[in-house]
Amino acid sequence: MASNKFKFLFGLVLLLIGTASAQLSSNFYATTCPNALSIINKAVVSAVSKEARMGASLLRLHFHDCFVNGCDASILLDDTSNFTGEKTAGPNNNSVRGYEVIDTIKSQLESSCPGVVSCADIVAVAARDSTVALSGPSWTVLLGRRDSTTASLNTANSDIPSPLLNLSGLITAFSNKGFSAKEMVALSGSHTIGQARCTVFRTRIYNETDIDSNFAKSRQANCPSTSGSGDNNLAPLDTTSPTSFDNAYFKNLQSQKGLLHSDQQLFSGGSTDSQVNAYSTNAQTFKTDFANAMVKMGNLSPLTGSNGQIRKNCRKVN
Ligand code: HEM
Ligand SMILES: *[C@@H]1O[C@H](CO)[C@@H](O)[C@H](O)[C@H]1NC(C)=O
Ligand SMILES: *[C@@H]1O[C@H](CO)[C@@H](O)[C@H](O)[C@H]1NC(C)=O
Ligand SMILES: *[C@@H]1O[C@H](CO)[C@@H](O)[C@H](O)[C@H]1NC(C)=O
Ligand SMILES: *[C@@H]1O[C@H](CO)[C@@H](O)[C@H](O)[C@H]1NC(C)=O
Numbered sequence: 522m523a524s525n526k527f528k529f530l531f532g533l534v535l536l537l538i539g540t541a542s543a544q545l546s547s548n549f550y551a552t553t554c555p556n557a558l559s560i561i562n563k564a565v566v567s568a569v570s571k572e573a574r575m576g577a578s579l580l581r582l583h584f585h586d587c588f589v590n591g592c593d594a595s596i597l598l599d600d601t602s603n604f605t606g607e608k609t610a611g612p613n614n615n616s617v618r619g620y621e622v623i624d625t626i627k628s629q630l631e632s633s634c635p636g637v638v639s640c641a642d643i644v645a646v647a648a649r650d651s652t653v654a655l656s657g658p659s660w661t662v663l664l665g666r667r668d669s670t671t672a673s674l675n676t677a678n679s680d681i682p683s684p685l686l687n688l689s690g691l692i693t694a695f696s697n698k699g700f701s702a703k704e705m706v707a708l709s710g711s712h713t714i715g716q717a718r719c720t721v722f723r724t725r726i727y728n729e730t731d732i733d734s735n736f737a738k739s740r741q742a743n744c745p746s747t748s749g750s751g752d753n754n755l756a757p758l759d760t761t762s763p764t765s766f767d768n769a770y771f772k773n774l775q776s777q778k779g780l781l782h783s784d785q786q787l788f789s790g791g792s793t794d795s796q797v798n799a800y801s802t803n804a805q806t807f808k809t810d811f812a813n814a815m816v817k818m819g820n821l822s823p824l825t826g827s828n829g830q831i832r833k834n835c836r837k838v839n
Contacts, residue, residue: 545820546664547661547662547664548664549642549663549664550634550637550638550642553634553637554630554634554637556633556634557630557633557634557638557642557646560626560629560630560633561626561630561646561647561650564622564626564629565579565622565626565650565651565654566654568622568625569651569655570654573655573764574618574714574715574716574764575618575622575651576651576652576654576714577651577655577711577714577716577763578617578618578619578715579619579622579623579644579647579648579651580648580651580714580715581617581619581715582596582617582619582644582647582648583644583645583648583818583819584708584711584818585607585612585613585617585681586641586644587818587819587821588680588682588698588821589607589672589677589680589681590673590676590822591822591823591824592820592821593641593666593668593823593824593829594639594640594641594668594832594835595607595671596608596613596617596672596677597620597623597640597835597836598672598836598837598838599837604672606672606674607673607674607677609674610677611677611678611683612677612678612681612683613677615718615753616718619647620835620836622647623644623835624834624835624836626643626647627640627643627834630643636831638831639667639829639831640668640832641666641667641823641824641829642664642665642666643835645662645664645819646664648815648819649815652766652815655714655764655766656765656766656767657766657808658808658809658812660812660813660815660816661816662816662819663819665825666823666824666825666829667823667824667825667826667828667830667831668824668829668830668835669824670830670838680694680697682694682783683783684721684722684781684782684784685782686782686783686786688787688791688792691705691709691783691786695708700814700817700818702793703810704810704817706787706793706797706800707807707810707811707813707814708811708815708818709783709787710768710770710771710800710807710811711811712758712759712780712781713758713759713762713763713768713769713770714758714759714763714764714765714766715757715758715763716755716756716758717755717758717780717781718753718754718755719743719744719745719751719752719753719754719755719756720748720752720753721781722740722780722781722782723744723748725737725785726740726741726744727746729785731785732777732778732779732785733777736777736778740780743756756780757780758770758780758781759773760773760780761773766808767804768800768801768803768804768807768808770784771797771798771800771807772801774787774801775788775797775801
């Protein structure tokens with residue numbers, strides 16, 4: 522009896538240790554790679570100072586990683602003759618940017634502390650540092666994610682929300698990942714930075730009615746109505762301050778200057794109008810809610826222990 526009880530307690534202790542090591546922690550690399558965070562920060566600041574948009578691209582990279590089977594760097598794996606990754610999925614193909622910045626950071630980290638820092642953690646820290654570099658809020662990035670050995674094209678196509686979704690579709694897409702409608706609105710505020718291609722907003726600027734007509738006209742000037750022409754022409758998601766992480770995105774929505782159909786859906790007479798008004802009035806509330814939602818996004822199904830690896834090259838499995 523006593524021996525069984527002992528075995529049970531011993532097992533419980535092992536279980537707790539196992540669970541504890543499966544938790545992410547802010548000081549995960551404190552002894553194994555003390556310069557990890559400063560190496561990442563330096564590279565991000567340099568990339569964003571060369572091209573401000575890169576900050577937006579790196580923030581989006583983390584989102585598209587986390588929404589597909591968790592934050593596991595699956596999005597970074599290149600296609601090969603016998604492997605199909607996520608890079609050619611509809612939401613990513615000719616759209617997601619920043620892979621080279623992550624490569625640069627990874628090679629610097631491999632020089633300093635080989636085989637220690639995961640690609641998934643690099644992406645998570647780069648997203649935070651990018652936001653800060655564009656005057657946005659900061660947050661503590663929890664660390665210790667491991668990298669996947671697989672990727673899922675199908676899940677990338679199904680789980681990353683489309684700009685054609687209506688409000689209830691957006692709410693569902695985020696609720697599927699554990700986010701409230703309020704968190705969805707806060708996270709959408711990331712469209713206060715960065716650019717979008719003509720192909721994703723063409724129908725809106727030519728055919729939708731809940732759009733400011735002067736705004737629509739000015740966007741039409743650089744986005745031809747014929748599908749296939751000018752598809753990659755860019756326009757800022759935030760028409761007023763596309764390289765500043767502020768709350769202008771929400772003010773644009775109030776004046777029907779959301780660029781994407783999905784953006785304007787957040788302020789279209791539905792249940793999220795009041796939240797858009799709140800963030801539009803109070804930039805600080807937006808930034809605080811955004812930072813908290815980013816921490817939550819970064820915690821989506823991290824791989825730990827033998828379920829993952831530390832890739833030497835972020836583009837391929839070891
Ligand atoms: C609410 C649902 C969302 C939809 C439907 C959506 C859709 C899009 C689309 C279509 C683009 C333009 C892509 C292109 O033209 O190549 C874009 C850009 C962007 N998205 Fe989202 N997005 C959503 C949520 C988010 C979230 C949660 C984040 C980050 C936390 C994010 C960050 C960005 C950024 C920063 C850009 C600009 C990227 C760049 O300039 O390279 N988006 N998004
Ligand atoms: C894919 O092919 C490469 C050689 O080109 C090989 O090393 C690798 O093991 C293969 N991967 C799988 C999953 O079969
Ligand atoms: C991805 O984009 C390229 C053009 O750069 C295109 O040739 C290819 O068909 C696209 N792939 C998919 C799966 O849509
Ligand atoms: C939103 O879109 C879904 C799927 O396309 C559709 O079934 C639903 O009726 C739409 N809801 C509203 C309120 O338009
Ligand atoms: C606008 O709607 C019309 C009528 O449905 C359609 O023929 C046209 O292709 C649409 N234009 C764009 C740019 O979506």
